[in-house]
Amino acid sequence: MAKLINGKEISQQIKDELKEKVSALKAQGKNICLAVIQVGNDPASSVYVGNKKKACAYIGIESRAFELPEETTEEELLSIIKDLNEDDGVHGILVQLPVPKHINEEKIINAISPKKDVDGFHPESVGSLCIGRPGFVSCTPAGIIQLLKRSEIDIEGKHCVVIGRSNIVGKPMALLMLRENATVTICHSRTKNLKEICKEADILIVAIGKPKMIDASYVKDGATVIDVGIHRDANNKLCGDVDFASVEPVAGAITPVPGGVGPMTIAMLMNNCVEAAEREE
Numbered sequence: 001m002a003k004l005i006n007g008k009e010i011s012q013q014i015k016d017e018l019k020e021k022v023s024a025l026k027a028q029g030k031n032i033c034l035a036v037i038q039v040g041n042d043p044a045s046s047v048y049v050g051n052k053k054k055a056c057a058y059i060g061i062e063s064r065a066f067e068l069p070e071e072t073t074e075e076e077l078l079s080i081i082k083d084l085n086e087d088d089g090v091h092g093i094l095v096q097l098p099v100p101k102h103i104n105e106e107k108i109i110n111a112i113s114p115k116k117d118v119d120g121f122h123p124e125s126v127g128s129l130c131i132g133r134p135g136f137v138s139c140t141p142a143g144i145i146q147l148l149k150r151s152e153i154d155i156e157g158k159h160c161v162v163i164g165r166s167n168i169v170g171k172p173m174a175l176l177m178l179r180e181n182a183t184v185t186i187c188h189s190r191t192k193n194l195k196e197i198c199k200e201a202d203i204l205i206v207a208i209g210k211p212k213m214i215d216a217s218y219v220k221d222g223a224t225v226i227d228v229g230i231h232r233d234a235n236n237k238l239c240g241d242v243d244f245a246s247v248e249p250v251a252g253a254i255t256p257v258p259g260g261v262g263p264m265t266i267a268m269l270m271n272n273c274v275e276a277a278e279r280e281e
């Protein structure tokens with residue numbers, strides 16, 4: 001039976017640690033502010049944005065919300081970001097993704113000042129991660145590192161297989177595991193022998209975007225399995241990219257969905273906001 005990696009519990013620990021830090025910063029006269037921008041009314045985005053505002057309130061970070069209509073133009077959004085970049089009272093800026101189709105996501109990401117890029121999506125942030133310079137790290141991969149470390153799962157020298165090569169999860173995840181001295185293999189939709197490669201992983205990180213695709217036949221006995229996917233199954237229940245019921249008996253440790261990687265994304269966003277304010281000094 002696999003050890004369950006409890007993201008809800010670990011994210012709560014991180015938020016409690018940050019709450020103390022923020023309280024100490026406040027005592028020195030420093031208030032932290034995150035600008036949260038949502039364009040349109042995508043229901044899932046509204047839930048995530050709501051949870052980000054709640055996390056800010058819990059930790060003691062001010063959240064400045066911009067709830068913009070679906071018809072907002074790219075120019076209007078860029079103009080808001082420009083103002084926020086220049087506002088010394090704002091430490092972090094996030095634009096909830098996805099943005100409506102008429103807005104170029106890349107242009108929006110590039111417009112956020114790297115100093116306030118608490119999502120870690122700006123090319124300068126990704127480049128810094130790549131060459132080992134300080135910078136903001138994408139929240140989901142950073143959260144996975146925390147899950148592993150706080151669950152006392154060794155990374156150094158382990159073979160880590162990451163399935164998925166997105167700019168937001170797969171690529172930064174691979175770079176972070178490399179930084180932790182893992183031996184890293186990245187797999188994707190064109191990978192041949194996916195099953196054989198996955199079977200060699202000590203740590204298997206799955207960000208493939210296909211519900212319950214990874215079953216026990218992809219997993220080495222005792223491996224750690226991290227599931228980044230979030231989907232609804234035929235019974236409208238949340239599930240991941242990993243078939244939990246099949247994999248759990250062979251894995252050494254595994255994240256559930258919900259309650260695994262997801263909550264860590266928001267905890268690490270809060271961490272990046274605190275870092276943004278600390279770096280300013």
Ligand SMILES: Nc1nc2c(c(=O)[nH]1)N[C@@H](CN(C=O)c1ccc(C(=O)N[C@@H](CCC(=O)O)C(=O)O)cc1)CN2
Pocket residue numbers: 048094095096097098119139140230238257258259260261262263264265266
């Ligand atoms: N600007 C950003 N946009 C998006 C990001 C991001 O990091 N920055 N990531 C995702 C959405 N996301 C945060 O924004 C996010 C997704 C899931 C969770 C989470 O806690 N999931 C729960 C289940 C929640 C549910 O009931 O649906 C879990 O896995 O336990 C938090 C944040 C895309 N956009």
